[in-house]
Amino acid sequence: MYEMIINVDRMEDDAPAIGLGLAVAARQRAFVTGVHIVQQFPSVAAVPEALAIMEAEEESARRRDAWWRGLCDRAGVAGAWEVLRGLYVPVLAARSRMADLMVSPLPHGYADLPIGFDHVTRTLFAGGVPTLLVPERSEVAQAPQRVLVAWNGTGESTEAVRAALPLLREAGVVHLLDGRRSSLPDFGPPPLPLGDWLARQGVSVQRWHSFDPGGDAGAALLAEAEAMQADLLVMGAWGRSRLSELVLGGTTHHVLTNARLPVLVAH
Missing domain, CATH: 3.40.50.620 (HUPs)
Known part of the structure; x- marks a missing residue:
């Protein structure tokens, strides 16, 4: 079966990467996994307040399972929801290698780091699978024609x-x-x-x-x-x-x- 993952940073129905990713998955009859990364910073790993914030984010993200499955049902695709905690780049790169294609927001729409040093393009450079990058301002919501x-x-x-x-x-x-x-x-x-x-x-x-x-x-x-x-x-x-x-x-x-x-x- 064709496997896709969608890197979900913004957990909102109108996120362009989610819309296009699900449209492509429907066309390809793919199994699509939504992946949300809870970024862990080693420098604050021993700070109780920081750990509490990460745990709260992780718990909140895990509760979005029904939301994601609802999106998949409406798109007519089979899917799953995963929340992973750790260093963003190696975690996403490792998970992406189990897919044929990753779909992700194009970072320049929201990231503080320049292209090439942001999390998503660093993941690609670190050995992640080919990636469909979707600009936040993209209006493409159907499989490309x-x-x-x-x-x-x-x-x-x-x-x-x-x-x-x-x-x-x-x-x-x-x-x-x-x-x-x-x-x-x-x-x-x-x-x-x-x-x-x-x-x-x-x-x-x-x-x-x-x-x-x-x-x-x-x-x-x-x-x-x-x-x-x-x-x-x-x-x-x-x-x-x-x-x-x-x-x-x-x-x-x-x-x-x-x-x-x-x-x-x-x-």
Whole structure:
């Protein structure tokens, strides 16, 4: 069975990540687990007041089981509710590895930490599964129908495409930007047969074209997504280190900081 988890920080019916995650789960006939992390801080582990606050948060979250099951029932999916306490990143990364896809709010909508150093993208970098990141301002509430795939031949971008296959098969329109760079003959890796592979996987690409945006790939990707009225962007993440992307700028950093549409990323 296809397994999904939805990282539930904001336990409210109108949270965009919850709505889109349940819509995707219904389309894929997936089992979907809502996961809420009660973050534990080692520096205050011996402070009675801090422990009492964490225990109260955990107890309150556990009482939301009926709420979550009600959401799943209305979406027509089977699901479960889990509350986990511990260090946010390793706990969420470990739990996500038991799923085929994780859905999570895109952090820039509410987090104090910049993209690349927030809990969610650190979880992805720590070995978590491919993640569908949903901006808080996203209005996409149904399984994506117009998908833009950004692929450049890297392992990260290929993994993102592989993770997106169930969504690509169901999409009505798929456009692919091929950002592979040419290499010297006999020195670079052979071209990957992406087109044949996608066709065997039941994915039809309506528009496939080369993509050479120059120095601002992130802005160019978002412009392409807006031009095709995409409701999902699929891409690999962190082509270089998170620190260099934060300091020097980079495609992942720009996209995740400015995206208004959901982004499926893999590392």
